[in-house]
Amino acid sequence: MQDDYFDHEADIGIIGRGKTIEECFSSAAHVMFSIMSDLSDIHPISTFSFIFDEPNVELALVTWLNLLLAKSNAKNIIFSQFKIIRQESQWIGEASGEQWNENMERGTDVKGATLTMLSVKKINDEWEARCIVDV
Amino acid sequence: MDLSRVKQIDEFKWTVADKELPILFYGDKDLISGLDEKVREQIINVANLPGLVGNAMTMPDAHWGYGFPIGGVAAFDANAGGVISAGGVGFDISCGIRALRTNLFLSDVLPFIEKLADSLFRAVPSGVGAGGNLLLTKPELEEVMQEGARWAVKKGYGVLEDLDYIEEKGCIDGARPSYVSDHAKERQLGEMGTLGSGNHYLEVQVVKQILDRSAANAFGLTENQIIISIHCGSRGLGHQVGSDYLITLAKAAEHLGIQLPERELACAPILSKEGQQYIGAMHSAINCALANRQIITALTRSAVSKIFPKSHLETLFDVSHNTCKREKHPIDGKIREVYVHRKGATRAFGPGHIELPKNYISVGQPVCIGGSMGTGSYILAGNSSESNQAFSSACHGAGRKMSRRQALKIWNGKELIKELANQGIYIRTKSMRGVAEEAPDSYKDVHKVVEVTERSGLARRVAFLKPIACIKG
Numbered sequence: 001m002q003d004d005y006f007d008h009e010a011d012i013g014i015i016g017r018g019k020t021i022e023e024c025f026s027s028a029a030h031v032m033f034s035i036m037s038d039l040s041d042i043h044p045i046s047t048f049s050f051i052f053d054e055p056n057v058e059l060a061l062v063t064w065l066n067l068l069l070a071k072s073n074a075k076n077i078i079f080s081q082f083k084i085i086r087q088e089s090q091w092i093g094e095a096s097g098e099q100w101n102e103n104m105e106r107g108t109d110v111k112g113a114t115l116t117m118l119s120v121k122k123i124n125d126e127w128e129a130r131c132i133v134d135v
Numbered sequence: 136m137d138l139s140r141v142k143q144i145d146e147f148k149w150t151v152a153d154k155e156l157p158i159l160f161y162g163d164k165d166l167i168s169g170l171d172e173k174v175r176e177q178i179i180n181v182a183n184l185p186g187l188v189g190n191a192m193t194m195p196d197a198h199w200g201y202g203f204p205i206g207g208v209a210a211f212d213a214n215a216g217g218v219i220s221a222g223g224v225g226f227d228i229s230c231g232i233r234a235l236r237t238n239l240f241l242s243d244v245l246p247f248i249e250k251l252a253d254s255l256f257r258a259v260p261s262g263v264g265a266g267g268n269l270l271l272t273k274p275e276l277e278e279v280m281q282e283g284a285r286w287a288v289k290k291g292y293g294v295l296e297d298l299d300y301i302e303e304k305g306c307i308d309g310a311r312p313s314y315v316s317d318h319a320k321e322r323q324l325g326e327m328g329t330l331g332s333g334n335h336y337l338e339v340q341v342v343k344q345i346l347d348r349s350a351a352n353a354f355g356l357t358e359n360q361i362i363i364s365i366h367c368g369s370r371g372l373g374h375q376v377g378s379d380y381l382i383t384l385a386k387a388a389e390h391l392g393i394q395l396p397e398r399e400l401a402c403a404p405i406l407s408k409e410g411q412q413y414i415g416a417m418h419s420a421i422n423c424a425l426a427n428r429q430i431i432t433a434l435t436r437s438a439v440s441k442i443f444p445k446s447h448l449e450t451l452f453d454v455s456h457n458t459c460k461r462e463k464h465p466i467d468g469k470i471r472e473v474y475v476h477r478k479g480a481t482r483a484f485g486p487g488h489i490e491l492p493k494n495y496i497s498v499g500q501p502v503c504i505g506g507s508m509g510t511g512s513y514i515l516a517g518n519s520s521e522s523n524q525a526f527s528s529a530c531h532g533a534g535r536k537m538s539r540r541q542a543l544k545i546w547n548g549k550e551l552i553k554e555l556a557n558q559g560i561y562i563r564t565k566s567m568r569g570v571a572e573e574a575p576d577s578y579k580d581v582h583k584v585v586e587v588t589e590r591s592g593l594a595r596r597v598a599f600l601k602p603i604a605c606i607k608g
Contacts, residue, residue, distance in 0.1 A: 004227045007538040009171055009199040059382060066378040068555075073371045074321040075264050100264030106566040107261035107537070109332035109375040109608075111226040115381060115398040116201035126367065131200055134226040134374075135333045 003031045006117075007075055013109075013117060016129040021057065021120065022084050024063055024127035029082040029095065029108050032133055033072075038105045042080035042106070044096030055089040057120045061129050065113035068095055076100050108135045136170040147195075148592035151175065155180045158375055159190040161525070166195055166583065169536060173199040180396045181209050185316035185404070186464045188473050190464060192309040192525050194480050195587040196579065198536030200225070202399035203480035203576065205535075207526045210464070212473055213405035218393070219413055220402035223476035224459050227378035228417055230335075230368030231455030231481075232503035233301075233432060234514065237439070238447045239361040241256050247438050249561055252441050252604035253337060254572040258438035258595035259337055259431055261330035261608040269327045269430065276320055279327070280312040280372075283422035284453075287429035292328075293450075295433065299492045301425055302482065307460070310422050311415025315372065316379050318418075322371030323423060328430035334532075334570055335367040335608035336505070337435065338494055340600035341510060350498040350516040350597040354451060361433040362600055363439070364512060365431050366505050367608070368457065369424035376420045380413045381385065414459075421458060425452070435481070451514070452501035456481045457529035464526050475526045483517035483525025483594045502594045504585060505532045507553055508605040509561065509575025513585045515594040529594040542577040543568065545599030564607040573607060 004103040006013035012035060017030025033039055048121050072079055072095075079097035082130060116132040141160060142152040149160040149167050158178055160167055174197050181203055182191040187211045197206030202222020211217025216496075244251060260267055269323040271279065279286045284305030288295060310321075330337055342360045345351045356362075369376075384401035387409035393402065403409040432450065439446045459476045466473070484500040486490055493498055499517035506512045510533070519525060548567025551574055555562055564570055589595050 005540055007540050008201075009173075009538055010205055010535050011201065012539055024602075059301075062378075063382065066375075068319040069378070070322055070371075070375055073374075074318070074324075076264060076325065078264060100266075104264070105568075106262045106264065106332075108566065108572060109566045111333075112378040112381075114201045114226075115222075115385060115401065116397065134201070134377075 003034045005079065006130065011134050013130060013132050018127050021127050022086060023085045024062060024129045026082040028061060028092065028129045029065060029068055032077050032110055035110055035135065036107045037078050039080040042078050042103060043098050044081045045098040046077060047096040050093040051090065053090050058092055058108045058118050061120050062115060062118060062131060064091060064093060069110060069112060078104065110135055118119050136167060136172055136175055138168055138355035140175060141167060149377050149588055152240065157187065157190045159180050159334055160190045161593065162191065162195045162586065164585050170197060171199040174204045177198040177204040178207060180400055181207060181578040183396065183401060184218050184220065184400065185393065186211040186215045188212050188471065194528065194530040196530040196532055196584045198534045200478060202397065203476065203478040207478045207479045208476065208525055208533060210473035210526050211375045211405065212471065217407045217474060218402040219410045219474055220400055220476060221377060221380040221413060222399040222401050223478050224417060225457045226374045227368040228373035228376060228420035230457045230519040231424065231453065233365040233428040233434060234449040234451040234503045235448045236356065237361045237363060239443060241359040241361065243443065244361050248604055250564050251439065252561045254438040254441050254607050255337055256426060258332055258434045259606060261565065261606055263332045266325040267328040271327060272325050273320065276323055277312050278416065279426045280310050280315065280406065280419035280422050282306055283425040285431035287417050287426045292430045292433035297429060297450040300450040302455060303572040305425050307418050307421045309414060310418040311412060311417050312418040312593060314412040315402050315419050319372045319375030319379065322375050326370040327427055328434055329370060330367045330431065330608045331370055331604065332566060332608040334573060336508065338364045338602050338608040339552040339603050339604040342598050343511065344599040346596040347516065348599060353495055354501055354514065356514065356598050361513065363435055363436065364503065364505065365428055367427060367431065368510055370427060371581055372423045376416045377584060380416060383409060384413060405501060417459065420491055421455065424455065431447055452503060454481055454503055460587040465520050466509065477528055479531050480528045481531045482527055483523060484527050485517045485519035485523060494497040502529050504530060508573060508583030508602055509577040510581050511602060512599045512600045513581065513596060515585065515588065516597050516602065517594055518592055525593055530584055530588050533578040534583055535577060536579045537577040539572040542572050542574050546571040546574040550597060560602050561604040562607060569607055
């Protein structure tokens with residue numbers, strides 16, 4: 001699926017889409033990390049797990065994206081593959097990627113996912129997640 | 136913005152037309168008409184927050200942000216139920232500009248400008264995924280959060296004199312590292328002394344024009360002198376504090392019964408448990424930012440001395456533009472203590488202010504305004520509170536006029552670098568995307584923004600600085 005964005009004057013709006021809410025969250029993560037590099041060149045060498053509890057699906061999206069950013073920043077890794085499942089209010093995720101190296105394309109760092117223009121909704125048969133990320 | 140939705144008060148002040156709200160937009164007709172409608176919506180939301188003192192304001196460089204508009208200023212009284220908002224500070228807590236005054240002149244530097252750009256690019260890690268060469272232990276990071284730039288100087292990054300020319304003398308009180316999450320701390324261990332990306336930069340500039348001779352003398356500025364400016368913030372720790380407390384304060388607002396028109400305004404009463412925790416964490420991030428710019432200052436000095444062994448770089452001033460600070464201001468004839476949010480706005484203390492270094496006290500605080508890598512930057516001086524009625528605040532830059540996505544459609548990083556080199560501006564970067572997003576024409580006209588800043592009484596122009604080399608994050 002093609003990465004999709006929407007305009008914001010200072011920052012960048014991201015759009016994730018999927019047949020399920022989980023696919024939609026994975027897609028949103030892919031779209032966000034694509035701001036930082038060309039993810040087709042990033043290999044899934046290291047994998048990290050995430051678990052969190054959040055009953056509100058919109059806040060869950062922001063929490064998921066910010067957990068990914070925190071781990072990638074702390075480990076100096078760029079993630080390119082994402083999986084997440086929901087079990088009631090609990091979310092269990094996984095992200096894979098590799099350490100930044102000199103040969104990788106450098107885009108723009110994402111500082112955090114915000115609550116601005118945040119929405120997670122089902123439109124016809126597809127889930128769509130949106131928010132502004134601060135760059 | 137549709138001008139029928141605002142009402143002009145005087146040449147440079149406007150308010151909303153259809154409601155009686157304590158709101159001021161600073162700008163001339165062109166700047167106000169160029170504002171996105173969202174700026175109006177966002178500042179109306181700010182004006183409706185509990186405990187607001189005076190007006191909620193936008194500076195002349197305002198643009199659409201999240202929660203508060205960028206260029207937003209608002210003060211709140213803790214004892215009147217006033218709030219502190221994570222959306223009023225932003226993710227890059229204490230992002231700011233450190234300007235370094237050098238003993239070098241254009242004629243010294245021009246023959247070696249590309250060599251100097253290379254040396255700075257090697258010395259200061261920049262861009263996404265670029266870790267620093269300094270790896271902190273957790274106890275060291277605790278010290279950084281408590282001591283700010285003083286920690287960096289203690290460790291040999293810079294000299295004691297630098298501290299006199301940093302807001303709060305390099306260390307803000309009230310940092311509470313225990314309120315900073317482990318995620319935030321983990322993010323910072325390898326990030327000290329790094330520039331980051333986006334609109335951050337390390338720029339070699341030449342003083343092209345002096346506009347206020349007496350203030351320029353006080354600031355030690357003269358024509359053709361080389362200035363080096365560092366624009367960056369608190370890096371991963373600040374970003375994580377922003378992320379963590381956005382959720383915490385949004386939930387706090389809900390259970391404390393504060394109606395938020397936009398969740399990003401996430402706030403809590405200043406005196407609440409959550410409010411105090413955020414202030415403790417945010418001040419820890421401010422200290423991180425001050426230490427970060429101090430370390431970059433030392434790296435810059437070392438890089439410059441490799442090309443110019445007799446160079447001497449002094450801190451002209453270091454000022455943040457994403458903060459909330461407790462300050463005293465004259466309000467309705469009385470001095471009141473308020474919490475001033477400045478999101479993309481610079482503190483600009485006027486002459487005589489007790490916190491100014493003694494050699495600046497007669498002219499006011501230096502206010503460092505970053506333009507774009509193609510146009511230039513300004514040093515302004517703060518005005519007295521009779522002239523500046525915005526809680527001693529001024530603009531922080533030119534302000535974007537176009538989204539990053541639109542900029543990417545128009546410009547190509549490589550071509551832009553070539554074009555700027557033809558104009559005598561040498562760019563060093565790891566991110567062609569970043570350069571395109573930061574294209575000079577994606578920003579408002581910095582000359583216009585600072586002219587309006589001056590004519591509206593917020594601050595006065597002292598010097599115009601033209602870039603000759605820029606390390607883009």
